[in-house]
Amino acid sequence: MRRILIVEDDVIICGGVKLFLEQRGYAVETAYSRKEADACMQHGFDLILLDRNLPDGAGLDYCRQLRGSMKVPIVFLTAKDTDEDMIEGFRAGCDDYIAKPFSVELLYQRIEAVLRRSIEDKNHAxxxxxxxxxxxxxxxxxxxxxxxxxxxxxxxxxxxxxxxxxxxxxxxxxxxxxxxxxxxxxxxxxxxxxxxxxxxxxxxxxxxxxxxxxxxxxxxxxxxxx
CATH class of the missing domain: 1.10.10.10 (Winged helix-like DNA-binding domain superfamily/Winged helix DNA-binding domain)
Incomplete structure (x- = not known):
C-alpha cells in the first residue's frame, strides 16, 4: 500500500483529503506543522503533499530541506497560484503544484501521475x-x-x-x-x-x-x- 504524508495546517482540508485518499487505497498520515512532519519522516512515504504556508516555517524552505536528504515526490498545495509562485515552487524542488481551491478528483489524478513518473525513475535508477x-x-x-x-x-x-x-x-x-x-x-x-x-x-x-x-x-x- 502506497503511503502519503499530508503536511497542511488547515484541519478541514487535511481531513477531507485524507479521507478521500484512504477511500482510494492509500495509507495517509497527517501533520499540521514542519515539526510534526519531521516526526513522521521515519515512517517513510511514497509522496508528500505540502502546504506552502505552515505555522512554524515556509513550505518552500521545508521542500528545499527535504530535497537535500530524500527523493520522495513532493506536491505543493497552496493558495499562491501566480506563475511566479509556481516557478518558485518548482525551483525549490517540488514535482507538481496544486492551487487552492482544488477538486479532490483532480488532486488524485495528479498524485497518480506523479507516482507513475516516480516508479519509472526508480526503474532507471x-x-x-x-x-x-x-x-x-x-x-x-x-x-x-x-x-x-x-x-x-x-x-x-x-x-x-x-x-x-x-x-x-x-x-x-x-x-x-x-x-x-x-x-x-x-x-x-x-x-x-x-x-x-x-x-x-x-x-x-x-x-x-x-x-x-x-x-x-x-x-x-x-x-x-x-
Whole structure:
C-alpha cells in the first residue's frame, strides 16, 4: 500500500483529503506543522503533499530541506497560484503544484501521475554494463559487486558519459557540465587528469579501456565506440 504524508495546517482540508485518499487505497498520515512532519519522516512515504504556508516555517524552505536528504515526490498545495509562485515552487524542488481551491478528483489524478513518473525513475535508477553497476539514486559505483570510491567530479563525468551511452560527448560539453568539488571550473588539463584517474579506478587495464573510450580529436563515449 502506497503511503502519503499530508503536511497542511488547515484541519478541514487535511481531513477531507485524507479521507478521500484512504477511500482510494492509500495509507495517509497527517501533520499540521514542519515539526510534526519531521516526526513522521521515519515512517517513510511514497509522496508528500505540502502546504506552502505552515505555522512554524515556509513550505518552500521545508521542500528545499527535504530535497537535500530524500527523493520522495513532493506536491505543493497552496493558495499562491501566480506563475511566479509556481516557478518558485518548482525551483525549490517540488514535482507538481496544486492551487487552492482544488477538486479532490483532480488532486488524485495528479498524485497518480506523479507516482507513475516516480516508479519509472526508480526503474532507471540502476545501470548495468559488463561488470559495472551504477546506483544513480545513491551515487554509488560497483565493479563485480565491489564498491568503487570515486571523487565527486569523477562520478559526475562517469554519469554524464553513461547517460549519453551510444553518443560521443565532446570535451567542450564535459567542460561546460562538470565542476570539481571545490567549485573551480575544470580546464582541459584537469579534465584529462580526472579521466586518467577515473580509468585507473574502473578499468582492468587503463591503457586498453573498456568503459571510457576516447574518440580522438572529439571527446569520449561510454562502452563500445559510438
Amino acid at each position: 540502476r545501470f548495468h554494463y559488463k561488470d559495472m553497476t551504477v546506483d544513480f539514486e545513491r551515487m554509488q559505483v560497483f565493479l563485480s559487486e565491489e564498491p568503487v570510491k570515486l571523487s565527486g567530479t569523477e562520478y559526475r563525468i562517469l554519469e554524464l558519459l553513461i547517460r549519453n551511452k551510444g553518443r560521443v560527448v565532446t570535451r567542450d560539453t564535459i567542460l561546460q557540465r562538470i565542476w570539481d568539488c571545490d567549485g573551480n571550473y575544470v580546464d582541459e588539463n584537469t579534465l584529462s587528469v580526472h579521466i586518467r584517474r577515473l580509468r585507473q579506478k574502473i578499468e582492468e587495464d587503463a591503457g586498453n579501456p573498456q568503459y571510457i573510450i576516447t574518440v580522438f580529436g572529439i571527446g569520449y563515449t561510454f562502452g563500445e565506440e559510438a
